[in-house]
Amino acid sequence: MTGTLLSISGLTKAYPGVVANDTVSFEIQEGEVHALLGENGAGKSTLVKMIYGLVKPDSGTMAWKGGAFAPSEPRVARATGVAMVFQHFSLFDALSVAENVALGMENPPPMRDLATRIRDVSENYGLPLDPDRTVGDLSAGERQRVEIIRCLLQDPKLLIMDEPTSVLTPQEVEILFKTLNKLKAEGTSILYISHKLEEIRTLCDHATILRLGKNVGTCIPAETTAREMAEMMVGDTLHTPTRTANEGGEVVLEVKNLSLSSSNPFGTRLKDISFEVQAGEILGLGGVAGNGQDELLAALSGEAKTESQAVVVKGKAVGHMGPNERRELGILAAPEERLGHAAAPDMSLTENALLTGAIRQKLIKNNFVNWSETISFAEKIISAFDVRTPGPASAARSLSGGNLQKFVIGREVLQDPEVLVVNQPTWGVDAAAAASIRQSLLDLAANGAALVVISQDLDELMEISDHFGALNEGRLSEIRPAVGLTVDEIGLMMGGAHDLEDAHV
Amino acid sequence: MDLSAINPVLLIASLMVAATPLLLAAIGELVVERAGVLNLGVEGMMIVGAIAGFAISVETTSPFLGVIAAALCGALLSLLFAFLTQFALANQVASGLALTLFGLGLSALMGQSYVGVRPPAMARLDIPVLSDLPVVGPILFSHDPILYFGLGLTAAVWAWLKYARGGLVLRAVGENHDAAHALGYNVVRVRVLAIMFGGACAGIGGAYISLIRVPQWTEGMTAGIGWIALALVVFASWKPWRALLGAYLFGGINVLQLNLQAAGVAIPVEYLAMSPYLITILVLVIMSADKSGAPASLGRAFHASH
Numbered sequence: 022m023t024g025t026l027l028s029i030s031g032l033t034k035a036y037p038g039v040v041a042n043d044t045v046s047f048e049i050q051e052g053e054v055h056a057l058l059g060e061n062g063a064g065k066s067t068l069v070k071m072i073y074g075l076v077k078p079d080s081g082t083m084a085w086k087g088g089a090f091a092p093s094e095p096r097v098a099r100a101t102g103v104a105m106v107f108q109h110f111s112l113f114d115a116l117s118v119a120e121n122v123a124l125g126m127e128n129p130p131p132m133r134d135l136a137t138r139i140r141d142v143s144e145n146y147g148l149p150l151d152p153d154r155t156v157g158d159l160s161a162g163e164r165q166r167v168e169i170i171r172c173l174l175q176d177p178k179l180l181i182m183d184e185p186t187s188v189l190t191p192q193e194v195e196i197l198f199k200t201l202n203k204l205k206a207e208g209t210s211i212l213y214i215s216h217k218l219e220e221i222r223t224l225c226d227h228a229t230i231l232r233l234g235k236n237v238g239t240c241i242p243a244e245t246t247a248r249e250m251a252e253m254m255v256g257d258t259l260h261t262p263t264r265t266a267n268e269g270g271e272v273v274l275e276v277k278n279l280s281l282s283s284s285n286p287f288g289t290r291l292k293d294i295s296f297e298v299q300a301g302e303i304l305g306l307g308g309v310a311g312n313g314q315d316e317l318l319a320a321l322s323g324e325a326k327t328e329s330q331a332v333v334v335k336g337k338a339v340g341h342m343g344p345n346e347r348r349e350l351g352i353l354a355a356p357e358e359r360l361g362h363a364a365a366p367d368m369s370l371t372e373n374a375l376l377t378g379a380i381r382q383k384l385i386k387n388n389f390v391n392w393s394e395t396i397s398f399a400e401k402i403i404s405a406f407d408v409r410t411p412g413p414a415s416a417a418r419s420l421s422g423g424n425l426q427k428f429v430i431g432r433e434v435l436q437d438p439e440v441l442v443v444n445q446p447t448w449g450v451d452a453a454a455a456a457s458i459r460q461s462l463l464d465l466a467a468n469g470a471a472l473v474v475i476s477q478d479l480d481e482l483m484e485i486s487d488h489f490g491a492l493n494e495g496r497l498s499e500i501r502p503a504v505g506l507t508v509d510e511i512g513l514m515m516g517g518a519h520d521l522e523d524a525h526v
Numbered sequence: 527m528d529l530s531a532i533n534p535v536l537l538i539a540s541l542m543v544a545a546t547p548l549l550l551a552a553i554g555e556l557v558v559e560r561a562g563v564l565n566l567g568v569e570g571m572m573i574v575g576a577i578a579g580f581a582i583s584v585e586t587t588s589p590f591l592g593v594i595a596a597a598l599c600g601a602l603l604s605l606l607f608a609f610l611t612q613f614a615l616a617n618q619v620a621s622g623l624a625l626t627l628f629g630l631g632l633s634a635l636m637g638q639s640y641v642g643v644r645p646p647a648m649a650r651l652d653i654p655v656l657s658d659l660p661v662v663g664p665i666l667f668s669h670d671p672i673l674y675f676g677l678g679l680t681a682a683v684w685a686w687l688k689y690a691r692g693g694l695v696l697r698a699v700g701e702n703h704d705a706a707h708a709l710g711y712n713v714v715r716v717r718v719l720a721i722m723f724g725g726a727c728a729g730i731g732g733a734y735i736s737l738i739r740v741p742q743w744t745e746g747m748t749a750g751i752g753w754i755a756l757a758l759v760v761f762a763s764w765k766p767w768r769a770l771l772g773a774y775l776f777g778g779i780n781v782l783q784l785n786l787q788a789a790g791v792a793i794p795v796e797y798l799a800m801s802p803y804l805i806t807i808l809v810l811v812i813m814s815a816d817k818s819g820a821p822a823s824l825g826r827a828f829h830a831s832h
Contacts, residue, residue, distance in 0.1 A: 094710050095708075096710045107708060111702075111704075111705035111708040111709055113697075113701040113705060113706075114822060115697075115701050115819070115822065116698065116701060120694055120698075123691075124695065124698050124709055125709055129691070
């Protein structure tokens with residue numbers, strides 16, 4: 022470490038109604054991995070967008086190696102030596118890998134030279150990639166490699182990574198960390214944004230913690246426990262969900278040889294999936310995004326119809342039924358995409374409560390909506406799940422992601438299901454709310470419901486599931502008891518590291 | 527019935543003329559849609575181009591000035607659409623339909639004093655020897671310059687989209703405008719320029735009808751060519767060469783069915799008149815059965831929120 026690469030002092034950015042960053046200051050040294058920690062909505066993304074020149078700060082200054090640094094647009098930041106791997110990938114599905122890389126460069130070489138350079142860099146850093154492939158056909162891990170290689174080709178001094186591991190298998194994470202350590206050894210600084218505390222403890226040299234837009238502390242992750250960091254992030258003590266052991270009940274949900282082709286052209290075919298869930302049991306299904314999770318949820322919720330015998334609930338074949346018939350039988354589901362799938366964005370919370378609750382809560386009589394009962398159902402969800410909103414008349418779109426997530430999970434949980442299928446129940450939800458959602462799922466199981474929890478957050482699955490399985494390219498691995506599974510075993514169940522190899526350190 | 531009256535050489539030469547307005551409008555709209563904007567105002571921009579080109583040609587007696595004026599007017603009218611959709615974030619479908627209706631009305635107003643007037647003729651290419659060759663001469667070497675311009679434009683747009691950096695940025699904007707913005711590209715600027723290019727092309731296409739194909743001005747004379755251009759872009763899978771093929775196919779069958787009508791073939795006129803639409807759509811649907819789809823951001827409004 023030779024000196025300070027980037028120092029940020031008093032950076033403030035306000036949006037109407039919310040101060041995203043409030044006088045944030047910290048420094049990044051040359052050749053260090055610096056973590057930026059915080060809940061969703063703590064202002065991490067806004068802060069890095071200011072460094073990358075996408076957003077202009079209202080006040081405060083930045084200095085690059087001692088000189089003033091105020092990028093007016095991303096190309097200025099890139100020219101200075103800042104590169105960024107985005108959280109939601111900034112890739113173009115219909116274009117090739119080489120074209121995607123070229124778009125992120127200031128002065129790209131001709132395509133033929135670029136393809137050669139992509140091959141060189143990708144081999145050098147252990148991230149194999151074919152420059153001619155279309156990005157739409159790549160897996161999530163491969164897409165991230167495209168982003169990383171796009172950054173590396175510009176010889177960045179500072180590499181910003183926004184939640185890079187959320188889509189990777191444990192093996193892929195390990196290889197990513199080797200790549201990052203190699204970069205660090207070469208003198209590149211890395212600003213690493215995450216809320217996965219164990220990762221930060223293994224990878225990062227320093228951490229800055231943001232809460233509600235303010236810098237609330239710094240720490241050296243290797244010397245701090247994950248719990249201490251989590252409590253600094255939340256500003257409160259953290260309640261870990263508690264569970265009561267349950268002995269096996271009768272089999273409630275039975276899936277037999279389920280095969281289903283996806284309705285989405287880039288989707289995954291489900292291949293011969295079979296499993297059983299007992300009353301009071303939580304089955305956790307892991308796997309990298311895009312390996313059949315959405316399709317499985319659709320098959321269980323009734324959005325996609327299958328052979329009637331493929332899905333059996335309490336001895337009754339339901340594969341041919343649509344979502345409403347299944348709701349009548351107590352089979353409920355909460356899909357991953359909150360806006361547009363789990364909730365209608367421009368409709369009020371009351372209307373959204375009606376959309377899935379109408380049948381079990383008997384909110385419709387003689388084809389007329391009973392609005393007063395619907396409103397009280399919505400209010401019940403809001404108070405039971407601590408949804409922060411002015412009231413049930415607010416549009417779903419106006420809620421923050423975490424609050425809407427609490428609402429859509431609460432809506433299903435409060436309908437007292439026999440079978441509940443959820444996909445990514447705590448995606449983008451802060452730690453305290455995630456803990457309360459998990460607790461509600463555990464309580465539901467304790468009351469005798471059968472749950473299928475699909476998630477990419479392995480810590481979450483290990484915390485709440487009784488049995489664990491993984492989806493890989495539409496196939497389901499062997500189902501194993503969750504207790505005692507090691508990370509390596511889980512990784513292998515998820516399909517290992519695909520074709521990754523180690524960085525040539 | 528006398529099919530021998532149909533001269534294949536003249537047929538091919540005239541199908542190229544019939545196809546050119548369609549080709550010009552389609553190539554312009556193709557670029558617009560590749561940038562992620564759906565401009566349904568092609569018909570309106572064409573008809574305004576038709577009258578603007580006609581009027582300026584008559585006043586200046588120079589058909590070339592007329593064509594340039596048509597391009598400028600088409601681009602100017604498209605700026606209205608660009609303002610509505612890119613800055614006021616209005617709905618693209620509604621704005622495009624409004625543009626067509628506005629263009630039809632405006633052109634009728636502008637053209638009141640030009641009904642029945644003859645425009646100055648545009649000189650045809652006349653290369654000694656080459657133009658006099660049998661068969662090849664009339665087909666390849668004795669057309670007006672705008673027809674060659676249309677072919678050149680198709681090649682240029684194809685090459686630009688495929689090889690040039692600007693073309694790559696344009697495709698990126700049409701594919702995922704949020705990602706393009708995050709990488710620092712000015713989505714609105716790219717789209718406004720694409721919309722103006724589309725307007726200019728539609729304007730030239732319109733002027734081609736009023737100056738060369740029909741040489742006269744009548745109200746509503748574009749007669750739906752703009753709509754066919756829109757459909758052609760979709761059925762051509764947003765690929766320039768396929769748009770050319772579709773335009774020539776449509777023009778060809780159109781000319782052929784007119785010849786057949788004149789020759790007195792015993793098929794009801796209505797069936798002949800609908801045949802170009804049916805056959806063109808059929809061929810292009812079969813061709814577009816591969817996986818290449820629409821630009822992913824097509825028709826979606828872009829606003830750079832935080």
